[in-house]
Amino acid sequence: MEIDLSAKVWDDRYKNNDIGWDLGEVSTPLKTYFDQLENKELKILIPGGGNSYEAIYLFQLGFKNVYVVDLSKTALTNIKNRIPSFPENQLINGDFFDLNDTFDLVIEQTFFCALNPNLRTKYVEKMHEILVSKGKLVGLMFNVPLNDHRPPFGGNKQEYINYFEPFFEIKKMETCYNSFGNRKGKELFVKMIKK
Numbered sequence: 001m002e003i004d005l006s007a008k009v010w011d012d013r014y015k016n017n018d019i020g021w022d023l024g025e026v027s028t029p030l031k032t033y034f035d036q037l038e039n040k041e042l043k044i045l046i047p048g049g050g051n052s053y054e055a056i057y058l059f060q061l062g063f064k065n066v067y068v069v070d071l072s073k074t075a076l077t078n079i080k081n082r083i084p085s086f087p088e089n090q091l092i093n094g095d096f097f098d099l100n101d102t103f104d105l106v107i108e109q110t111f112f113c114a115l116n117p118n119l120r121t122k123y124v125e126k127m128h129e130i131l132v133s134k135g136k137l138v139g140l141m142f143n144v145p146l147n148d149h150r151p152p153f154g155g156n157k158q159e160y161i162n163y164f165e166p167f168f169e170i171k172k173m174e175t176c177y178n179s180f181g182n183r184k185g186k187e188l189f190v191k192m193i194k195k
Contacts, residue, residue, distance in 0.1 A: 026057040045103040047096040048111030050075045108139030113152035128167040131194040168192035
């Protein structure tokens with residue numbers, strides 16, 4: 001079955017506020033992680049960031065090298081409208097797989113589960129490509145089956161280990177203790193370092 005996950009589909013979802021995954025705020029596990037980061041010079045990417053409360057939170061903490069890439073122009077405009085000082089060139093309207101840049105840290109938040117599952121190997125390879133030596137991939141991944149024919153597509157810890165282990169040293173992949181509301185018990189907090 002063909003799954004339409006085109007830029008138009010995603011942009012229409014933002015225009016129509018059909019964004020059930022959007023928490024309306026920075027997720028607690030990521031906020032907790034961000035609050036202990038000290039190096040404000042880190043170059044950070046949030047792929048498929050959408051309204052990206054995470055990017056806004058980091059920017060307001062003083063991290064000025066935060067980038068968001070998303071297929072939805074509407075989502076990126078929402079960020080710019082909320083934080084007019086957010087640099088326009090750091091809001092990238094495009095496909096994650098077309099990025100030609102490197103980052104110290106990539107934040108995973110509902111992006112992996114939004115991609116067609118047949119792109120998972122490509123996702124891992126692209127993450128490895130865009131991270132600097134010893135760069136980190138940190139964030140949340142669903143540890144439940146979820147949907148087959150539309151996002152979010154779920155998965156499980158063993159599946160993720162199989163994908164990531166050839167390219168990353170998995171420092172942490174465990175059930176998240178401080179998930180948001182109905183996500184409790186369904187998320188893994190992951191922290192991986194590029195091999």
